Amino acid sequence: MQVSKEEILHIAKLANLNLKEEEVDTYMGHLEEILNFANIVNKAPIDGLEETIGVNEAYNVFRKDEIIESLNRDELLQNAPEAQEGMFKIPKVIN
Amino acid sequence: MEIYELTVHELLEKLDKKEITKEEILASYQNRINEKEKDVQAFVTITEQEAKEEIKQKANNPSKLAGIPIGIKDNICTKGVKTTCASKMLENFVAPYDATVMEKINEAGMVSFGKLNMDEFAMGGSTEHSYFKKTKNPWNLNKVPGGSSGGSAAAVAAGMVPWALGSDTGGSIRQPASFCGIVGLKPTYGLVSRFGLVAFASSLDQIGTLTKDVKDSALLLNVIAGHDEKDSTSADREKEDYTKALKNDVKGLKIGVPKEYFGDGINTEVKEAIEKVIEKYRQLGATVEECSLDVADYALATYYIIACAEASSNLGRFDGIRYGYRTKNYENLKDIYRNSRSEGFGAEVKRRIILGTYVLSSGYYDAYYKKAQQVRTLVKNEYAKNFAKYDVILTPTASNVAFDIGSKINDPLEMYLADLCTVPVNIAGLPGISVPCGLNSEGMPIGFQLIGKPFAESTILNAAYTYEQNTDFRKNKPEFKN
Amino acid sequence: MSREDYEVVIGLEVHAELSTKTKIFCSCPTEFGGEPNTHCCPICMALPGTLPVLNEKVVEYAVRAGLATNCEIEQNSKNDRKNYFYPDLPKAYQISQFDRPLCKKGSIEIENEKGEKTVIRITRIHIEEDAGKLNHDEFGGGSLVDLNRAGVPLIEIVSEPDIRSSAEAENYLRKLKSILEYIEVSDCKMQEGSLRADVNVSVRKKGETKLGTRTEMKNMNSFRSIVRGIEYEIDRQIDLIEDGGVVEQETLRWDDVSGRTFSMRDKEDAQDYRYFPDPDLVAIRLSDEYIEDIRKTLPELPESRRERYMEEYNLTERDANLLTASKYLSNLFEQTTTICGNAKASCNWILSDISRILNEKELEPNQIPFTAEHLAEVIALIEKGTISSAIAKKVVEELFENPTSPSKIIEEKGWIQISDEGAIKEVVLQILQANPQSVADYKAGKEKAIGFLVGQAMKETKGKANPQMLNKMFVEEINKM
Structure with missing residues (x-):
């Protein structure tokens, strides 16, 4: 499995990670190596098998539509790097 | 025998007979932490001082476990105490709520002695990927304790806590238990609520126990198991008393031993130890047969595809906005995202996020993720076939004993391949337990694994207990070799 | 060539907030407004370790909407994650539905401009969670994130590109809104954003069978802007093509003030949402009985x-x-x-x-x-x-x-009508005295003069006099003179 530099940079961008120039090759190498190994799934005898979605057989796990009081705002914001007027503050986002 | 050497059920007997007090238990463990933590480095956060206060407050709690200390892996949310996942990303994160298992632990009157070290976000098998410190193996301080629940395993083995909670996504309880010579139980997916466990791979993660012996596993599982409405994947089942399953009798038990787990990948001394386990079970009246579980390689590849895919999505929320690390180096939102994540996550976490993002990305989904989900069905079917014939399946827990710190950190694939025996169990959502079965020539512990049918914790606990009660391996004690 | 030579093709993706009491995956209230971040909990704020549990009413409401729009109901459905980063999306993924939406293959009937009935097909209806809101900080020059709306349940109703004009688009949306209101699954308050639409517009020469390249206008929340936006886009696209240009597929923002559209995203940021089944949630399996029970309760x-x-x-x-x-x-x-x-x-x-x-x-x-x-x-x-x-x-x-x-x-x-004969007679006499010419006119056969007199009387009484009585009395009094 060949992974190009453009590809790894695109993936890093999707994941919102910066890769330093010197890291690109290392990550690319590891990714290729692991993908080569992971490719074995394409040899597995899986014709006609359904995908497993959810490990156990459970279905229709629902909640009642009832309001439950939660924590107060200060507790919810206690870990915020920056907050103002009860909101999380970030640099200006222009839409 | 020192108090810190006792199992919890032994502590309870002595408390019952008034031979010891809760204060003495507390003091014994506090001394032990003071003495050994500097060598072992198992804790990220120690809360023994708070524990003292808590024990006073809980003095009237009628629960028989009231006042018993416990250690908690640092990816389980504890209200008011830092939950770091051993990551710079969450270095100062204090959850405003308790995980469901913590509510149960608190209700039972137990007191947490602190948060235990781990591989960052539970990604790794050596605890070397912690942002804070490298935990040492109490048997030999130059060796890793295993991982990702390495802090939990080392703390129990070193007698700094009588027992601990860990989490297991691909072997993260069983492998460190085996490396540290203790018992590690990963329950069936859905038996223990995941609410409050910081997610690595949601469809594989399961909270479980690390204990000195099997009876303690059953005792602690009794506390943490049970349906939780806050976790959609939690199984809605009647509660069981797992201690009642411990009959010290395996006559008629049918054990399958898959030949695929005795290949080149497994160390010779480990194989020999497992042969002796098989012999022991035969002596005890169980039937042991070779069987086939020809999905090992597929299962391992599938594991890394699914675990990384889920992780890449689960870890998106660490963006420097609502909690967690925020870079100092930013001018705009994009900088906050990229720099916070790049500076806040360690190399292994980033490696897995990149792999996970790749296998989900457009053009590759069908070749990797979709196939992996089909292989998952295949693995489940293979287990089901075997469980039609056998009550439990027996394998080594790890391909080898604990390795030297630093010896594998630069070879991620080799690290991944070492999870061969434990990973398929998570893929199929089954219960698995690792039990000590001797020491190798260097004096490092070896463990074997018993795998059960879904929700057949009782069966594997009894099989493990019977072995343990008829051997003396649990009496080996770590020597803190340098 | 002119506009008449082109055919317009429009499809709508309508988002309706469901009127459940609580959010889709946690027990926080969905109520509009409120102090920032006060309708929130660890789950909708995506604190580490939290898990979603699906609100049963959300499934029920979506199925109601599906049945009311003639959809087939998917009996083996699931939730998927749509991954992207944005500050209003705290988990960095939106729980939505990808390949097994709850409802599909529906239709509704509307009228076109000529008053003819025409059918607009509905591709799918799926459930998903709404995002939070970004407010602008007036002083500090930053943005502020409020997550009260994060996790409010939505249905997204996707139409086929069957709409041929802005008027049809408006009629379609009005019809859809009316249906959702009838079945009481959404309050459809466009001004509060609880009903909004993404509008896809393309044009092609008449007779052409291939669709033209479409543009998408996001988050339109009034009928007026939708109509104006579509008209603008039709003109812009046709002008572009007529001038030898090509329409680029892009996401646009309609600006009501300047009356034009703006490009929203960098083209280099091509999105890849990496959909996959949400492992924190389990399958949704709907029995025939469940579906029929809902059908029976449709109003x-x-x-x-x-x-x-x-x-x-x-x-x-x-x-x-x-x-x-x-x-x-x-x-x-x-x-x-x-x-x-x-x-x-x-x-x-x-x-x-x-x-x-x-x-x-x-x-x-x-x-x-x-x-x-x-x-x-x-x-x-x-x-x-x-x-x-x-x-x-x-x-x-x-x-x-x-x-x-x-x-x-x-x-x-004091608007009670004066129907008292004495009071009316007093006014009539007063007006007759003041308008001898009109009396003369009437006598000379100009019957319209009565109208003028009644008008004067109404003016005098500020509209309160009973006009029938006035009419009758004027005729009587003049005849007496």
């Missing part, structure tokens, strides 16, 4: 109400259509008619004066502040002769400002 829908109005109340098809287009107008009509017994009058008041005022004030029917009792009383007061219809119009205007008993209004304002 009467606009079509059948329309037929009934024509039959039961003898309304014209046009009137019946207009009334039933809105659940609120239709309910007001039925309730008013039940109280006052006069369907014709109820219908006229609602479709003329009340609709005109709604239009002028840019209000939606659900914002009518007064009740059916109030309107029925206005009608009764006219029938009794207590007020004239001219006064009644003023009463209805007043009801929008001050929704209280009409009797009280006319009393407070």
